[in-house]
Structure formats: C-alpha cells, structure tokens
Amino acid sequence: MQLSGTNMFIPFLVAGDPHPDVTIELALVLQAAGADVLELGVPYSDPLADGPIIQRASARALKQGMTLPRAIQLAGKMRKKGVKIPIIIFTYYNPVLQLGKESFFALAKENGVDGVLIPDLPFEESEPIRRLGAETNIPLISLVAPTSKERIEKIASQAQGFLYCVSSLGVTGVRDTLPEEIHEFLAEVKQYSRVPVVVGFGISKSEQVQVLKAHCDGVVVGSALVQKVEELSDRLLQQEQHALDEFRRYVEQLVAPLRDVDFYGGVKEDEREKRAARAHSLSAGEVARGSEAAIRVDERH
Amino acid sequence: MYNVPNENGRFGDFGGKFVPETLMRPLEEIERALEQALADASFRAEYMHHLREYSGRPTALTFAENITNELNGARLYFKREDLNHTGAHKINNAIGQALLAKRMGKKKLIAETGAGQHGVAAATVAARFGMECIVFMGEEDIKRQALNVFRMKLLGAQVVPVFSGNRTLKDATNEAIRYWVQHCDDHFYMIGSVVGPHPYPKMVREFQRIIGDEAKEQLLEREGKLPDVVVACVGGGSNAIGMFSSFLADDVELVGVEAAGKGVDTPHHAATVTKGTKGVIHGSLTYLLQDEYGQIIEPYSISAGLDYPGVGPEHAYLASIGRVRYESVTDEEALAAFQWTAKTEGIIPAIESAHALAKAFDIAKQRAKDETVLVCLSGRGDKDVQAMMHYLEGASEHAVIRN
Numbered sequence: 001m002q003l004s005g006t007n008m009f010i011p012f013l014v015a016g017d018p019h020p021d022v023t024i025e026l027a028l029v030l031q032a033a034g035a036d037v038l039e040l041g042v043p044y045s046d047p048l049a050d051g052p053i054i055q056r057a058s059a060r061a062l063k064q065g066m067t068l069p070r071a072i073q074l075a076g077k078m079r080k081k082g083v084k085i086p087i088i089i090f091t092y093y094n095p096v097l098q099l100g101k102e103s104f105f106a107l108a109k110e111n112g113v114d115g116v117l118i119p120d121l122p123f124e125e126s127e128p129i130r131r132l133g134a135e136t137n138i139p140l141i142s143l144v145a146p147t148s149k150e151r152i153e154k155i156a157s158q159a160q161g162f163l164y165c166v167s168s169l170g171v172t173g174v175r176d177t178l179p180e181e182i183h184e185f186l187a188e189v190k191q192y193s194r195v196p197v198v199v200g201f202g203i204s205k206s207e208q209v210q211v212l213k214a215h216c217d218g219v220v221v222g223s224a225l226v227q228k229v230e231e232l233s234d235r236l237l238q239q240e241q242h243a244l245d246e247f248r249r250y251v252e253q254l255v256a257p258l259r260d261v262d263f264y265g266g267v268k269e270d271e272r273e274k275r276a277a278r279a280h281s282l283s284a285g286e287v288a289r290g291s292e293a294a295i296r297v298d299e300r301h
Numbered sequence: 302m303y304n305v306p307n308e309n310g311r312f313g314d315f316g317g318k319f320v321p322e323t324l325m326r327p328l329e330e331i332e333r334a335l336e337q338a339l340a341d342a343s344f345r346a347e348y349m350h351h352l353r354e355y356s357g358r359p360t361a362l363t364f365a366e367n368i369t370n371e372l373n374g375a376r377l378y379f380k381r382e383d384l385n386h387t388g389a390h391k392i393n394n395a396i397g398q399a400l401l402a403k404r405m406g407k408k409k410l411i412a413e414t415g416a417g418q419h420g421v422a423a424a425t426v427a428a429r430f431g432m433e434c435i436v437f438m439g440e441e442d443i444k445r446q447a448l449n450v451f452r453m454k455l456l457g458a459q460v461v462p463v464f465s466g467n468r469t470l471k472d473a474t475n476e477a478i479r480y481w482v483q484h485c486d487d488h489f490y491m492i493g494s495v496v497g498p499h500p501y502p503k504m505v506r507e508f509q510r511i512i513g514d515e516a517k518e519q520l521l522e523r524e525g526k527l528p529d530v531v532v533a534c535v536g537g538g539s540n541a542i543g544m545f546s547s548f549l550a551d552d553v554e555l556v557g558v559e560a561a562g563k564g565v566d567t568p569h570h571a572a573t574v575t576k577g578t579k580g581v582i583h584g585s586l587t588y589l590l591q592d593e594y595g596q597i598i599e600p601y602s603i604s605a606g607l608d609y610p611g612v613g614p615e616h617a618y619l620a621s622i623g624r625v626r627y628e629s630v631t632d633e634e635a636l637a638a639f640q641w642t643a644k645t646e647g648i649i650p651a652i653e654s655a656h657a658l659a660k661a662f663d664i665a666k667q668r669a670k671d672e673t674v675l676v677c678l679s680g681r682g683d684k685d686v687q688a689m690m691h692y693l694e695g696a697s698e699h700a701v702i703r704n
Contacts, residue, residue, distance in 0.1 A: 045466070045596040046475055046582070049321045049482070055465060067594040093319055094581045098595035120319045120581070124309065145323035147485060155322075166323060170483035 003086050003115055003139070003161040004196050005036055007258040008218025011225050011251065012039040012090065012200075014057040015074050016066030018233040023074060025236070026229065027083045029244055033251040034259060035085055038078075039117065039220060042071040042091035049092075049119040051173030053223040057230065068095035069107060076111030086114035088141060088161075093121045101128060105136045115161045117141040123155050133160060145169075146185055156192035163193045164220065167201045174223050175202030178212075186215040210257035221254055303549050305618060310499020312618035318498040320478075320584045327485040332500040334405045339507060344400065351396045352511065355429065356386040358393075360512075362519035363678075367645045368662065375529065375668035377661060379648070379678040380516040382540060387422050389651065389680030390512055390540045391493060395422035397508030399430050402489035409433045409488045413477035415442055415470030415536075416605035416653070417449025418680060419493030424458035434458040437477040439468035442605055449684055467599040470609050474583050494537025495613030498584030502542075502613050509543025512677060517547045520675060528675035530554040530664055534657040535627065536571070536607035538616045540679035545625060554626070557616060558660040560602035561629035571600035573612040574620045574627040582611035588620070603632035603692070606653040606680075630656040636692060638662060639682065651680035652689065 011030045015023055027038055043058035043066050050058070068091055075087045089108060096104050096118065108116065116138055121129060126140060133140040139160030144152050146169060156163055165186060168179045182199070190197050199212055200220030209219050228250050229236065235243035305312040318328060338344040352358040361384055365377040382390035402410060410427050412434065414420030420436040427434030436453055440462045443450050453460050461480075466472035474496075481490040495502045495509070513531075520528055531548055533541035535557040545555050562570035570576065577588035580595060590598040590610040602608045619625040630638075635652060638659035643649045650658060654677070661676035668674065682689070 046471070048475055048478055048583075051479070062596065067596075069594070092581075092595075094591070094597075095595035097580055098578075098591065098593065119321050120584070122318060122320060122322050122325050124325075125317055125319060143322045145321070145325075147323050147326045149326060151322075151326060166321075169323060169485060171479045 003037060006196070006217045007213060008036040008196065008198060009034055009255045009258050010037045010039055010198060010200070010218055010220040011035050012041055012220060012222030013229070014041040014043055014054060014061050014226055015071035016043060016061035016064040017057040017226070017229060018060055018237050019064055020066065020070070020074055022236045024078050024081050024083075025244060026247060027078050028081065029248045030251060031083055031085050033248050034255040035251070036218065037086045037088060038083065039088045039090050039222070040071060040075055041222070042066070042068050042089060042095060044092040044095065047092060049171055051171040051223060053174065053227050053230070054172050057226045068099050068104070072107045072111050072113060075113050079112040087112065088115035088117055089113050090117045090119070093118050101132055105132045105138055108138050109136050113138055115139050115141050117143075117164065119143065123151070123158070130158070130160070144189055146179070146181065152189055153192045156189060157194070159193055159195045162196040162198050162217070163189065165189055165197060165199045165216070167199050167203065170201070172201055172223050174204040174227060178202055178208060183215050206253050206257050209254060213257055219258070224254070225251070305615065306499060306503055310503070312502070312615045313621060314579070315586050315614035315617040315621070316499055316502060317586050318584060319581045319586065320498045321482060323482050324485060324498070328498055328500070330405065331401070331504070334401060335500050335504050338401055338404055344404070348397055348400055351400070352393065356392050356396065357384065358511065359515045359519070360384045362516060362523065364523070365646050368642070369665070371645065372662060372666045374670065375665040375672040375674045376524070376670070377665050378520060378528070378673060378675045380512060380544065380675060382512060382677060382679045383648070383650065383654070383681035387418070387425050388683065389418045389422070390509060390543060391419045391422035391680075392425065393511055393543070394493065394505050394508040394539060395419070395426045395491065398489070398491045398504070399426040399432065401504075402432070402491070403430060405489065407487060407489035409435070409484070411435055411437070411477050411481050411484070411488050411490045412493060413437045413470065413473040414493065415439070415473065415608060416684060417442070417446040417453065418606060418684070420458070420460070421449055421452050421456070423491050423493070424453040424456035427458060428456045435480070436460050437463050437473040437480065439463045439470060439473045441468040442470065442473070445605055445688065446684065448687075469599070470605070471597065471599070478583065494539040495542045495615060496537040496583055496585060496611060502585065502615055505539050506542045506546060506615065509539050510546040512540060512543035513545065513547030516544065516675060520673065524673055527551050527553055529668065529672040530556060530674045531676075532556045532558060532657050532661040532664065532674060533677040534558045534607060534653050534679060535574070535612060535616060536560070536604075536609045536653065537611070538613040540677050542613060542615055544677045545619070549624065555624065556660060556664065557625050557627045558656045559627060559629040560604055560607035560635075560656055561631040562601045562603070564631055565629055569601040570629070571602040571607050571609060572629040573600070573610065574616060575629050577612070585611070585614045587611050587614040587617040603635065604652040604656065606651065607656065628660055630659045634659040636689070639685075639689060640693070648678070649682035649686065650678050651682050652685045654679045655682070
C-alpha cells in the first residue's frame with residue numbers, strides 16, 4: 001500500500017486503549033472520517049518520547065494485556081473488519097528486540113502492516129531495521145526534529161515512506177501553539193526529502209492543521225485523539241454508538257481543513273465523491289455509518 | 302588492548318544511542334565537548350583542583366584491621382569514598398560534568414536521583430558553580446529519603462516529584478530525559494551513573510576513574526603490590542567502573558556486587574547482570590530486567606541506590622567477556638555487613654556500599670593471609686540510619702523505648 005499523498009491526515013491510537021475491540025471500532029471511524037494512514041501505537045512501560053496523555057493510555061492498554069505481537073495481530077484483525085488505509089506500527093525499540101527483528105517484520109507482513117516507526121531508534125542505529133524494512137516492503141519511517149540541523153540532509157535522503165517532522169522540542173502532547181520557526185524548518189526538510197513530509201507532536205486543533213497544511217504533505221494527530229478516547233473511555237467500553245459518533249465528529253473537524261471542507265458550512269462536491277469512493281470499499285455497516293455522518297454534516301449547512 | 306567504547310559508543314554489542322532524534326544533536330555536541338575537554342590539560346587541572354580543594358580528595362585508603370583479624374583471611378582495605386564532600390563518590394562525576402557544562406556555556410542542570418545522593422551532588426555543584434538545578438525524583442523515593450530532599454532544597458535546587466511507574470529511579474530518569482528533550486537548547490543533563498546514551502557511560506567513567514587511580518597508587522605504596530581482588534557494588538555501576546578501570550589491564554580479580562533483594566530466585570531483586578537479558582533502557586543497549594515482551598520490570602532492593610532495572614553498558618560488556626565477575630548480595634546480608642562494619646571499624650557505610658562489603662568479607666575469609674582485598678566503600682550511611690533503624694528495630698517507637 002502507498003504511504004504517499006498530499007494533505008494526509010494521520011491519526012494515532014494506542015492499541016488496546018481502552019480495549020482491543022474498541023481500537024478496531026475507532027480505526028473504522030477514523031477511516032470513514034477521512035484518515036489516510038493509521039498510526040497504531042504499541043503501549044510501552046517506559047515511553048520516553050511520550051507525554052502524560054499517551055503514558056496514561058499506554059498504562060491502560062498494558063492492563064488489557066496488550067503486547068507488540070498482539071498489537072500487530074490487531075492490525076490484521078482491522079484488515080478483516082474493513083480497515084483499508086495503510087497501518088503503521090509505532091513502537092519503542094526494546095519490544096522489537098525481544099520479539100526479534102526478523103520475526104517482527106514477518107509478523108507485520110502477515111498482518112498487513114505498511115510501515116513502522118520507532119521513536120527511540122535514530123538514524124545511526126537503524127541500519128538493520130531499514131534493511132529489513134526495504135526487504136519486506138514495510139518501510140521504517142524516519143524522524144527529523146528542530147534540533148536535527150545538519151542531520152536533516154542525511155536522514156531525509158534515506159527516508160522511506162514518508163518523513164516525520166517533530167514540530168517542536170519535547171515529548172508528545174497537546175500544545176496550544178507551535179513554534180514560529182516551524183515553517184522554516186519544514187521548508188528546509190522539504191528541500192532534501194524525496195518522500196512526503198508530515199508533521200506531528202502537539203497538533204490538537206483544526207486551526208493548527210489549517211496553518212500547517214500549506215507547508216507539509218500531512219499532519220499526525222496523536223495525543224489530542226488519545227485524550228478524546230480517554231474522555232469517552234467508559235462509554236466506548238459500553239459500546240455506546242453515541243460515543244463513536246462524538247469521536248467521529250471530533251475527528252471530522254480536525255480533518256476538515258485538509259479537505260477544503262468548511263466543517264460548519266458543509267462538504268465540497270469533490271470531497272463528497274472522494275468519501276463515497278472510500279466508503280465503497282468498507283463494510284455495509286460502515287457505509288451506513290459513513291453516510292449518516294455526512295448527512296449530519298450537511299444538515300448543519 | 303582495552304579500548305572501548307568505539308566511535309559509535311559501543312562496548313562490544315552494548316551501549317549506543319537509542320534516543321529520540323531530538324536528542325541526537327545535543328548528544329553529538331556533548332561528545333565533541335567531552336573529547337576536547339579530556340584532551341585539554343587545563344580542563345584536567347581544573348577538575349583535579351576542585352576534587353582536591355572542594356571535595357577533599359584524595360580520599361583515604363583504610364586498612365580494616367579489626368575485620369581482617371576477625372575474618373582471619375586476606376587483608377581488607379576500604380577505599381573511603383564516603384569521606385568525599387556530600388558523602389559519596391557521586392561528587393566526582395558531578396564536578397566533572399558541571400565543568401563540562403560550564404565549558405559548553407550551559408548554566409542549567411537537569412539531574413535524576415534515586416536515593417538522593419546524585420541529586421545532592423548535582424545541587425551542590427550547581428550552588429558552587431552558580432548554576433540552576435532541577436532534580437527529578439520518584440515520589441516513593443521522596444518519601445524514603447526526606448532528608449536528602451531537604452538537603453537539595455537547602456542547596457537551592459528544585460526537586461520535582463515523579464508520579465509515573467513505581468515512582469522510583471527508573472521513572473525519575475524517564476522524566477529527566479523527557480524534560481531534557483524539551484529543554485535541550487539551554488540545559489545540560491547530568492546523569493548520575495555510567496548509564497544512558499553515548500557519551501554518558503564513557504563520560505561518567507572518565508570522571509570516576511579517579512577512585513581506582515588513587516586506590517591503586519595508595520595500595521601499592523602500602524602493600525608494595527596490586528590487590529588480589531577488587532570489589533564494588535553495582536546499581537548503574539559508576540563507583541564500580543571508576544574502581545575497576547584502573548585494574549582492567551592487571552592480573553587482578555574484579556567482582557561487581559548486585560542487589561539480590563529478597564533473593565535472586567524471587568521476583569524481588571535488582572540483580573540485572575545476574576538475571577537480566579539484553580535490551581534497551583534509557584538510551585543504551587545493556588542487560589535489563591524485562592518480561593518476554595520487552596516491558597521493563599520494576600526492580601527491588603533495600604537500597605534505593607541499587608534499585609535500578611538496567612546496568613551500565615560497560616558492565617554488560619565486562620560480564621560478557623568474562624573480565625569482571627558479577628555476584629549478588631541479599632538485603633539481609635547487606636544489613637549484617639552494615640551493622641558489623643559500624644560496630645567493628647567505626648564506619649557507618651551506605652547500604653549500597655554494604656553490599657560490596659558483605660561480598661568482600663566472604664571473599665577475604667576464603668583467601669590466604671598474604672592476599673589483599675580492596676573494596677570500594679562508595680558512600681556513608683548517614684542517609685540510611687533512619688530506614689535501617691526501622692528495619693532492625695521494627696517500629697520506630699519500639700526503637701526509642703529499647704534504646
């Protein structure tokens with residue numbers, strides 16, 4: 001599956017938070033709401049690159065017995081339930097080492113995984129994983145940060161899939177503002193990158209998406225969504241349809257700027273076609289839910 | 302010839318830099334600054350000046366005559382790191398790193414601490430060199446080590462409680478690294494042990510090797526020969542690396558002592574080399590305590606300073622090549638050594654150091670009288686007396702009545 005594109009919306013979920021079955025439901029909602037790629041986070045006991053929101057979600061998911069092999073198998077289950085968009089496994093390095101690098105890629109292949117992102121595996125340590133990724137066609141997504149400076153060229157020139165730009169110093173989380181230098185940083189990265197450039201860390205509002213959109217090929221939204229899941233957690237566990245609907249509306253307003261959709265004003269014609277085409281390949285239930293939401297958006301018009 | 306780490310920060314398979322991309326350039330900057338500093342005689346002179354004038358080095362080498370007589374075996378020597386300013390070997394490294402931070406133009410220090418010894422050392426040098434200092438400490442350790450928390454505050458440091466995980470050293474280290482990721486432009490992260498990503502294990506070794514260098518010279522002067530056995534306790538392992546580094550090329554038996562807690566066959570221990578498996582923790586590939594899925598397991602020890610699920614990558618390497626033997630000592634054995642050393646030699650050791658002492662006593666007993674055993678007494682036990690009183694006498698009211 002292709003990871004490329006423009007105006008990509010890349011949501012992040014923690015596998016197993018609050019329950020593996022709910023993660024599948026949420027993935028289907030994200031797909032229907034216009035997600036282009038799904039980042040599926042593997043919970044870890046010591047998530048060094050993550051802020052409090054994802055730390056808490058990881059703890060919840062670990063309590064559900066989530067592990068790296070189970071998270072990869074969850075991707076496989078998503079495929080069976082109708083998730084068609086590319087899935088990237090986001091995991092810290094240690095679980096990969098314990099599973100074994102080769103076994104990791106074999107299991108990922110078997111379960112329809114399209115990419116892997118390892119936040120604590122910098123370029124210098126990544127050669128074996130990049131090689132295995134190339135062999136199995138499951139690229140290792142590289143990251144560049146505002147501190148990367150002269151490292152950008154080296155990393156960008158080797159990037160596979162897409163290149164992930166860390167928006168600002170710090171760990172994952174919800175930030176009110178992004179640094180002013182971000183546009184310069186993105187411009188520099190784009191100059192060296194042969195693959196799409198996406199931005200993540202701190203993005204939590206549609207206004208931020210609107211501002212970033214002209215400067216990159218996509219945005220990653222993690223903590224903001226995970227926080228929404230946390231908020232809805234009890235209701236999601238009780239399989240409340242309203243909770244999924246609320247999640248979907250939340251996602252739609254984040255995606256709207258990327259689709260030239262005025263969320264409060266309605267969906268543009270070409271976007272409606274695009275969604276219809278997307279929904280076409282989904283399960284019957286999903287199509288029903290998909291059109292329901294589209295109608296709801298239109299009703300506000 | 303022993304020449305590790307290589308330019309990638311590897312000690313054989315171990316070590317390396319497993320950190321978020323944001324930290325790679327800051328690490329490269331520290332690496333460059335460190336190499337320049339180590340090659341600069343004036344930096345060395347400044348470091349030695351502060352060790353002498355401020356920390357009181359060289360520390361004494363004490364012949365443990367009473368214990369030697371009672372054990373009726375090898376002659377026992379204590380390298381007295383407890384006599385350093387702030388009461389432990391941690392200050393050697395804190396001075397070195399503070400001078401490096403100064404050289405790099407950084408005036409804000411970040412530190413993590415378990416028992417509080419490194420936190421106190423960091424806060425101390427920050428005060429001395431006019432720097433700001435923020436110390437991350439697990440909430441559980443804050444409760445266990447209230448006195449050290451007060452010390453750090455007295456020294457002007459900000460102590461930040463950490464509520465994640467088991468709220469101990471591992472979690473404090475995670476949080477310190479997270480804070481560093483956000484503030485790497487103007488903060489210097491001062492790690493307290495030979496752990497973390499390259500160049501930290503090497504840097505801390507270079508700032509701790511003074512322990513072994515001094516001890517070797519002192520013992521040669523006293524005994525006219527090298528020790529037969531050198532013993533040191535290992536949590537992250539900085540006092541042990543500092544001690545061992547000077548003897549790696551010699552025909553000397555080296556023994557690292559880990560915390561066996563309630564026993565290495567129970568789940569309650571911190572014996573990382575003995576029981577751990579290869580993996581990545583805090584930016585370094587080393588041995589660690591983990592489950593089959595790579596989730597890190599919380600360690601246990603009576604000693605907050607040995608209560609760490611990983612170990613310095615150089616120790617992992619030294620174990621893998623068989624140059625150092627790693628053994629373990631239980632809470633109970635350490636407590637016995639703690640009391641015996643106090644009563645017999647008039648020295649109250651840190652409970653961490655008591656682990657090394659317990660093993661050293663064992664070894665000395667089995668050796669001939671013309672052999673010598675050198676043990677690193679890494680810190681003093683003042684910080685532990687209250688906790689030990691609870692352990693030894695039961696409830697505190699009890700202790701008061703009995704006394």
